[in-house]
Amino acid sequence: MTTDPAALRLTVGYVLLSSLWIFFSHEVPPALGFSVKLQEYLHLLTALLFILLTGTLLYLILYRHTKNHHQSQFLLANNEERLRLALDATRDGLWDWDIARRQVFFSDSYAALLGLTPKQLGNTREAWASRLHPDDRWLATTALDEDLQDGYYENVYRMRHADGSYRWVHSRGRLIRDAHGRPQRLIGIASDISRQRAIEDSLRQAAAVFDATQEGVLVTDARQRIIHANPAFCRITGYSLEEVLGQNPSRLKSGRHDTTFYQNLWNTLQTHGSWSGEIWNRRKSGEIYPQWQSIRVIRDDKDNITHYVAVFSDISALKRSQRELNYLAHHDALTGLPNRLLFTERITHALARSRSEQLRGAVLLIDLDHFKHINESLGHNVGDLLLKSVGERLQQCLPDGGTLARLGGDEYGLLYEHCNDAGQAAELAQRLLRSLAPPFRLDDHELYIAASIGISLFPDDTECVEQILRNADSALFKAKSSGREGYAFYVQALTDYARQRVELASSLRHALDNQELRVYYQPLHDLRSNRLVGMEALIRWLHPQRGLIPPGEFIPIAEDSGLISAIDTWVLDQACRQMKRWSGQADAPSFVAVNISSRLFGRGELEQKVAQVLEQTGLRADQLELEVTESAVMEDPATAQNLLTRLRALGVRLAIDDFGTGYSSLARLKRLPVNKLKLDQSFVRGLPDSREDAAIARAVIALGHSLDLMVLAEGIETAEQAGFLRELGCDFGQGYYFGRPLPAPEEQTGSTCGQPPEPEQNSVRS
Ligand code: C2E
Ligand code: MG
Ligand code: MG
Numbered sequence: 001m002t003t004d005p006a007a008l009r010l011t012v013g014y015v016l017l018s019s020l021w022i023f024f025s026h027e028v029p030p031a032l033g034f035s036v037k038l039q040e041y042l043h044l045l046t047a048l049l050f051i052l053l054t055g056t057l058l059y060l061i062l063y064r065h066t067k068n069h070h071q072s073q074f075l076l077a078n079n080e081e082r083l084r085l086a087l088d089a090t091r092d093g094l095w096d097w098d099i100a101r102r103q104v105f106f107s108d109s110y111a112a113l114l115g116l117t118p119k120q121l122g123n124t125r126e127a128w129a130s131r132l133h134p135d136d137r138w139l140a141t142t143a144l145d146e147d148l149q150d151g152y153y154e155n156v157y158r159m160r161h162a163d164g165s166y167r168w169v170h171s172r173g174r175l176i177r178d179a180h181g182r183p184q185r186l187i188g189i190a191s192d193i194s195r196q197r198a199i200e201d202s203l204r205q206a207a208a209v210f211d212a213t214q215e216g217v218l219v220t221d222a223r224q225r226i227i228h229a230n231p232a233f234c235r236i237t238g239y240s241l242e243e244v245l246g247q248n249p250s251r252l253k254s255g256r257h258d259t260t261f262y263q264n265l266w267n268t269l270q271t272h273g274s275w276s277g278e279i280w281n282r283r284k285s286g287e288i289y290p291q292w293q294s295i296r297v298i299r300d301d302k303d304n305i306t307h308y309v310a311v312f313s314d315i316s317a318l319k320r321s322q323r324e325l326n327y328l329a330h331h332d333a334l335t336g337l338p339n340r341l342l343f344t345e346r347i348t349h350a351l352a353r354s355r356s357e358q359l360r361g362a363v364l365l366i367d368l369d370h371f372k373h374i375n376e377s378l379g380h381n382v383g384d385l386l387l388k389s390v391g392e393r394l395q396q397c398l399p400d401g402g403t404l405a406r407l408g409g410d411e412y413g414l415l416y417e418h419c420n421d422a423g424q425a426a427e428l429a430q431r432l433l434r435s436l437a438p439p440f441r442l443d444d445h446e447l448y449i450a451a452s453i454g455i456s457l458f459p460d461d462t463e464c465v466e467q468i469l470r471n472a473d474s475a476l477f478k479a480k481s482s483g484r485e486g487y488a489f490y491v492q493a494l495t496d497y498a499r500q501r502v503e504l505a506s507s508l509r510h511a512l513d514n515q516e517l518r519v520y521y522q523p524l525h526d527l528r529s530n531r532l533v534g535m536e537a538l539i540r541w542l543h544p545q546r547g548l549i550p551p552g553e554f555i556p557i558a559e560d561s562g563l564i565s566a567i568d569t570w571v572l573d574q575a576c577r578q579m580k581r582w583s584g585q586a587d588a589p590s591f592v593a594v595n596i597s598s599r600l601f602g603r604g605e606l607e608q609k610v611a612q613v614l615e616q617t618g619l620r621a622d623q624l625e626l627e628v629t630e631s632a633v634m635e636d637p638a639t640a641q642n643l644l645t646r647l648r649a650l651g652v653r654l655a656i657d658d659f660g661t662g663y664s665s666l667a668r669l670k671r672l673p674v675n676k677l678k679l680d681q682s683f684v685r686g687l688p689d690s691r692e693d694a695a696i697a698r699a700v701i702a703l704g705h706s707l708d709l710m711v712l713a714e715g716i717e718t719a720e721q722a723g724f725l726r727e728l729g730c731d732f733g734q735g736y737y738f739g740r741p742l743p744a745p746e747e748q749t750g751s752t753c754g755q756p757p758e759p760e761q762n763s764v765r766s
Pocket of ligand 2: 595627
């Protein structure tokens, strides 16, 4: 027991005071000589006074003690209530472990954490430990023992709730020691942190997803400054987090979308709160790539925008595989050529174009003859190799913009857009067949293979894709049944025509070398004086079997086959030589006119050739007139104007042939550096009776004169026509009336090739 100094002081004071009181009340009255009676009376009085005084003192002490006791009781109760309320408010539970007595006090709120009453929970450490989650038991109890050493205790563990679930409990406590430093009790509080723990768990999971997801995630604040991005973002864009933090996502823009695109995106975001779609962005490396992006607006509880979150995936690989799939779906695996599907699509487009642009085209079906034998005798490997090689050879003959497809087995399809007529299609078929003629060397085998070709023209034959293919197929059947290794058109007449044309084309190749071409000359007269002014050189082909072929029949073939350049150069050379021979003779023409094909326009060599011929023949430039047709000029006016200007610079004369048939633009015509318009014979034929022809002739003459151009009328066959045109003021005339085209006099005598002259009545100099 410990001594209380205040109590000791009070007790010692009381003993001293009462001892003195007793001493003086016994000793003082006798010493003062009081009587015994008085002494007894005083003695009684002092005893009563002592009792009164000490009684009063006792009362005061007891009163004060009781008051203090009540006061501290009240404070204690108050504190307890406050503590209870505080614990209630925090929903924390109180525990108090009396170490010496091995008992634990659990407050009501502690037991309530686990859905129990304190009684159900028990009051031992063992009872508490039995409710711990098996995984946490060892750690929780060990920590409790270890932490006993240093004054404070804190731990998190799971405890079984009455409903069987486990609750996360956060427990904190303090060790209280006795006067000798021995652990006496451990007291603390426990909180249920299951909710907080669940939030933390889901945040941890979200963070893991954020970090681990393959999609790029970008978070910006309301002012669109990047505040967070995940590793996938960095991997896809190539930027590190530090490089983009605080930046505006617009730095990722590819420049591929216009401002309207971004405006629409923002409008959708503002109105719907989210946007998703395909967008092209730029990586740090500068590479542009497609991504599928979803952007979401995040708002606070007052509906203010706080963040934007963008999630995107790089879809370049997807696009690539889509392209690959698309390629596989549209191409033949063996040859790499388009397959039937793509071929049909291309024909559909070509048909649509042919309708809108008035173009023509052809579809050719090419089927190998007797391919089956190769497959059967040499095996499919060799067969496959052959199919590949055939595809390659056919591909080499493909005209510009054409499509070659493998339609299956040994059948190929060829779409020839801009195929103007059957002749061109037939020539292509010939080229394809010729390309297969040389042997194929495959796997030590030398193989020969031929093919049959069926041709269908559009839009002539039909305007429906399926019908075009069916027509080409029946044409193919025709080609096969007429002896194979050939081609056939869907329409028989075309087959005949094309065959003739192809034959003509192949013999035209030799016509120049075989000296079968001739130049005839037709006089051009001054209408007023009736005098001869010039000669027009007109080509003729003296075919060994067919006799004289007019230019209208073979010039288009020469133009398509590329022979025209050689032919026109040859005529130019011949005409200039002839003109040179004429010049100096009496009544000689003052110039020779030579026709130039439009196919020579695009080539730079024409003016060199003209200059060269003039130089070689010694002819003056003004003795040569070049005629270009109106339609040729208007086909490509810019090129024509360019070329004509350069030709004019050489000093030669220029005339526009067949004027009135080519839809001239007057604006263009005004700028052309030409000297003469040749009114087409179709407007002369009806003169003088046809009012329309007369009106056109009058208008062309007036137009020509107003542009300072001479006008020549073609095809004048009668004196009336000549007179009528003279009346209209036409300058020159050409036609049977003045003279038919004839060979030059030297040639008429057969000096060049010994052929008889064309049976035309008039001589060259009428
Ligand atoms: P073009 O240049 O307009 O030639 C006039 C054509 O009208 C010639 O036909 C001529 O024989 C014919 N002709 C002349 N007077 C009369 C007539 O009174 N009545 C009728 N009905 N016809 C007449 P051709 O020789 O058959 O030549 C046809 C076209 O062939 C020429 O028309 C020219 O565009 C072209 N051509 C002729 N030779 C050449 C040449 O060497 N090179 C080129 N590129 N084209 C040529
Ligand atoms: Mg002409
Ligand atoms: Mg003409």
